[in-house]
Amino acid sequence: MTAPQPVQPLPMPPLNDTAACAATVERLRRNREPRALVVGNPNVGKTTLVNAVAGTNLKVGNWSGVTVEKREARLKRGEQTLHLIDLPGAYSLSPHTPEELISRTALLDEAADALLNVLDAGNLERNLYLTLQLLDFQIPLALVLNLVDEAEQKGVVVNTAVLSAELGVPVVATVGSKSQGTNAVLPTLLDQAQIGRRVEYSAAIEYAAGVLVAHMNKLSTLPPQAHRYLALSLLESDPSLRGRLAATGHAALLEAADTERDRLEAQGIDPLIDIAEARYARASAIAQLAIPDAESRLTLTEKLDRLALHPLLGIPIFLALVLLVFRLTFSVASPFVDLIAGPLQEVASGWAVGLLGSVPLLKDIVVGAIIPGVGTVLSFLPTLLVLYLAMSFLEDSGYMARAAFLADRLMRGLGLDGRAFIPLILGFGCNVPAVYATRTLERRSDRVLVSMILPFMSCSARLPVYVIFSAALFPHAGAWVVWSMYMLGMVVAFVFAWALRRTSLPPEGSGVLLELPPYRFPAWAVMWKHAFRRTASFAKRARTTVLATVAVVWVLLAIPMSSGYTFNQVPPAQSLFGRVSEAISPVFAPLGFGDWQATGALIPGFVAKEVVVGTLGQIYLQEQAAQVTSLGLIQGVQQAASATWEAVKTSVAALPTVVALPSLSADTTAVQKSPLATALSQAFTPASALSYLVFVLLYTPCVATIGAIQAEHGRRVAWVTVAYELGIAWVAAFMVYQVARLLLP
Amino acid sequence: MSLPLKTILYSLSGTPRTLDELARELASSPQALEGMLQTLYAGGYVQQAEQGQGACACNGCSLKSMCRNFGEETPPFHLLRLTTKGERYLSAR
Numbered sequence: 120m121t122a123p124q125p126v127q128p129l130p131m132p133p134l135n136d137t138a139a140c141a142a143t144v145e146r147l148r149r150n151r152e153p154r155a156l157v158v159g160n161p162n163v164g165k166t167t168l169v170n171a172v173a174g175t176n177l178k179v180g181n182w183s184g185v186t187v188e189k190r191e192a193r194l195k196r197g198e199q200t201l202h203l204i205d206l207p208g209a210y211s212l213s214p215h216t217p218e219e220l221i222s223r224t225a226l227l228d229e230a231a232d233a234l235l236n237v238l239d240a241g242n243l244e245r246n247l248y249l250t251l252q253l254l255d256f257q258i259p260l261a262l263v264l265n266l267v268d269e270a271e272q273k274g275v276v277v278n279t280a281v282l283s284a285e286l287g288v289p290v291v292a293t294v295g296s297k298s299q300g301t302n303a304v305l306p307t308l309l310d311q312a313q314i315g316r317r318v319e320y321s322a323a324i325e326y327a328a329g330v331l332v333a334h335m336n337k338l339s340t341l342p343p344q345a346h347r348y349l350a351l352s353l354l355e356s357d358p359s360l361r362g363r364l365a366a367t368g369h370a371a372l373l374e375a376a377d378t379e380r381d382r383l384e385a386q387g388i389d390p391l392i393d394i395a396e397a398r399y400a401r402a403s404a405i406a407q408l409a410i411p412d413a414e415s416r417l418t419l420t421e422k423l424d425r426l427a428l429h430p431l432l433g434i435p436i437f438l439a440l441v442l443l444v445f446r447l448t449f450s451v452a453s454p455f456v457d458l459i460a461g462p463l464q465e466v467a468s469g470w471a472v473g474l475l476g477s478v479p480l481l482k483d484i485v486v487g488a489i490i491p492g493v494g495t496v497l498s499f500l501p502t503l504l505v506l507y508l509a510m511s512f513l514e515d516s517g518y519m520a521r522a523a524f525l526a527d528r529l530m531r532g533l534g535l536d537g538r539a540f541i542p543l544i545l546g547f548g549c550n551v552p553a554v555y556a557t558r559t560l561e562r563r564s565d566r567v568l569v570s571m572i573l574p575f576m577s578c579s580a581r582l583p584v585y586v587i588f589s590a591a592l593f594p595h596a597g598a599w600v601v602w603s604m605y606m607l608g609m610v611v612a613f614v615f616a617w618a619l620r621r622t623s624l625p626p627e628g629s630g631v632l633l634e635l636p637p638y639r640f641p642a643w644a645v646m647w648k649h650a651f652r653r654t655a656s657f658a659k660r661a662r663t664t665v666l667a668t669v670a671v672v673w674v675l676l677a678i679p680m681s682s683g684y685t686f687n688q689v690p691p692a693q694s695l696f697g698r699v700s701e702a703i704s705p706v707f708a709p710l711g712f713g714d715w716q717a718t719g720a721l722i723p724g725f726v727a728k729e730v731v732v733g734t735l736g737q738i739y740l741q742e743q744a745a746q747v748t749s750l751g752l753i754q755g756v757q758q759a760a761s762a763t764w765e766a767v768k769t770s771v772a773a774l775p776t777v778v779a780l781p782s783l784s785a786d787t788t789a790v791q792k793s794p795l796a797t798a799l800s801q802a803f804t805p806a807s808a809l810s811y812l813v814f815v816l817l818y819t820p821c822v823a824t825i826g827a828i829q830a831e832h833g834r835r836v837a838w839v840t841v842a843y844e845l846g847i848a849w850v851a852a853f854m855v856y857q858v859a860r861l862l863l864p
Numbered sequence: 865m866s867l868p869l870k871t872i873l874y875s876l877s878g879t880p881r882t883l884d885e886l887a888r889e890l891a892s893s894p895q896a897l898e899g900m901l902q903t904l905y906a907g908g909y910v911q912q913a914e915q916g917q918g919a920c921a922c923n924g925c926s927l928k929s930m931c932r933n934f935g936e937e938t939p940p941f942h943l944l945r946l947t948t949k950g951e952r953y954l955s956a957r
Binding site for chain 2: 210211213214242244245248355387389391392395396399
């Protein structure tokens with residue numbers, strides 16, 4: 120036996136021997152399977168391409184950012200195995216998103232054997248910026264020109280041979296989603312990828328980059344193939360790269376980079392701008408060579424805009440679309456308006472009589488004022504909801520921006536500031552915020568002028584008046600009547616603006632830069648959200664302003680002005696409200712509606728225009744309200760459900776009438792109407808109804824609008840507005856009545 | 865068509881603009897400009913002019929109660945403006 124010999128440790132290279140480490144890395148690299156990185160802009164179809172080439176099933180999406188981390192596919196070609204590493208989309212290697220940082224880090228750390236750069240053929244110039252950065256890496260590169268089918272649809276045909284020659288790397292054209300050309304990707308990548316022609320920067324930049332590359336050549340800790348890229352990024356002062364180099368002990372390199380930057384800046388050179396501009400210029404030059412005769416086929420948006428913004432057709436198309444909106448509104452919503460104003464109000468009144476029968480005064484207020492007054496106003500919620508849905512469709516589809524563009528042109532033609540279209544279009548919703556919107560106009564004269572014509576723009580509060588009269592007297596041409604009111608309001612506003620401009624306010628119109636977004640099909644959820652919010656705002660006014668006003672009118676209708684009557688026991692004509700209205704009514708006799716009921720409804724309309732229908736409901740339905748009998752819960756529910764089903768059927772059946780031709784004659788058919796519409800059809804003729812609508816459109820706006828004008832421009836302007844609008848309304852209504860009674864039966 | 869980055873910076877000086885406005889003013893396309901703006905953004909020459917800040921505040925706007933850009937939804941119009949670095953770059957040239 121011999122004593123055991125002590126075990127001698129094997130000689131190990133010292134840990135700080137960088138040369139030995141580099142040798143080990145190189146040995147491992149030689150022995151490992153080759154790796155290729157798939158790089159490209161977001162949403163160019165990288166993952167689809169990888170799936171098509173490798174037969175994998177990585178997740179694909181039709182939007183940017185589907186790949187948020189690198190993913191790997193292993194594939195074989197004969198005896199050769201290749202790892203394709205799918206990187207997140209990156210517009211550049213100057214990272215400012217996590218995805219770009221992941222891609223840049225992989226390029227620096229993965230020691231790739233080759234790069235596969237996927238480009239969108241339809242957006243070549245933009246995609247080439249990244250390609251030119253990749254060429255700063257000394258790594259063999261192959262290009263895949265993907266989505267060539269979509270590019271050709273846009274009229275873009277890329278000459279791949281020219282592209283390949285300019286970049287010095289092979290190019291394969293593919294449609295990844297259809298596996299077209301994908302068979303050539305792998306052979307090209309494995310056999311033909313090469314280090315291409317890099318961008319030549321200005322002499323000063325090239326010199327500074329050379330200094331830094333020389334510095335890096337003395338280091339073994341930075342990948343040699345990335346030296347040029349790193350040098351340029353340091354000159355660009357890439358903060359993430361500087362942070363990484365500082366953390367890995369490259370302070371001397373950073374100092375050298377700072378020295379070079381200072382030297383360049385002392386020469387008046389901003390390295391980041393210079394480097395980026397050189398790349399963009401090169402990308403542009405290559406794109407022009409590779410796409411010599413782009414025929415710039417029109418996109419759908421451009422085709423539609425040729426019609427929508429046509430100098431002659433633009434305005435008629437706009438008017439036709441507005442008419443279509445009103446026709447849709449009528450066809451779909453009218454049955455529901457009649458449902459609420461008729462059967463549902465009857466059921467609510469029946470229940471109120473049953474519940475409040477023991478409190479007569481309260482019952483009278485609810486059945487005689489609130490239900491016919493507020494209920495009538497609320498019955499127009501379906502109309503407004505459909506209208507707002509249609510308007511949201513026009514806004515979200517991108518069409519309203521075109522309408523604004525057309526209006527802008529018209530504004531300037533009238534000598535108005537181009538921006539005046541914003542408050543005027545807002546005025547279709549509500550005049551009050553529209554008056555405040557005149558603040559966006561620079562000159563006071565413009566602000567005053569636009570505020571003075573704004574009330575002629577028909578706000579949504581006036582719509583219920585148009586709708587109930589149209590249903591009563593023009594059931595087959597209701598949409599045309601409403602459309603005419605909106606058009607008349609605009610015409611009067613523009614004529615008035617034109618006249619003012621030529622009398623006291625000289626034109627100094629200015630252009631306005633408008634955003635014209637591409638057309639798109641709006642999301643239903645968003646449309647519904649906008650429409651619901653606006654309709655809810657209208658409903659809120661019904662339970663505040665309208666409720667308070669109808670309560671006051673009810674009190675005035677209950678105060679007797681003749682002996683022999685007591686409070687709330689007086690015929691409407693003998694009430695304080697009736698007497699005052701009658702005293703004023705001769706003023707309106709030449710307009711065709713000289714009775715106290717029609718006149719009386721206009722008075723509370725000063726508070727809010729929708730109150731006109733509420734008051735008409737109170738006046739004309741008061742007699743019916745007195746005859747309402749109690750209704751049981753079950754009976755009421757059955758009655759309401761049955762009427763609702765009928766309304767749904769009528770609404771669906773009426774859809775085809777959206778494109779029907781109008782008839783302006785008075786209704787002679789037995790179309791079912793709401794009680795108020797029936798009452799109005801007996802009280803008005805078609806001519807007097809049109810006159811009434813014109814007066815409602817043009818007469819003094821609500822007190823809130825007057826208050827807004829006073830707050831913005833002073834009391835004098837507010838009173839002048841009240842006065843001239845009353846005058847214009849009277850004259851216009853008179854003219855319409857005189858003409859209409861000759862033309863209409 | 866590629867544009868010198870300086871041209872973009874000049875267009876943004878003084879007035880914040882959206883990508884579409886810039887594209888129209890410079891007779892370029894939003895797609896072509898987007899990459900250049902990202903370069904300038906990454907380099908710290910331009911920034912997003914966020915609503916509620918500075919001259920782009922919604923608070924002074926009379927339309928905010930009706931504007932879908934205000935508050936609840938992602939603003940569809942991204943305004944871009946120069947940073948101090950961008951202004952300094954232009955003033956040095």
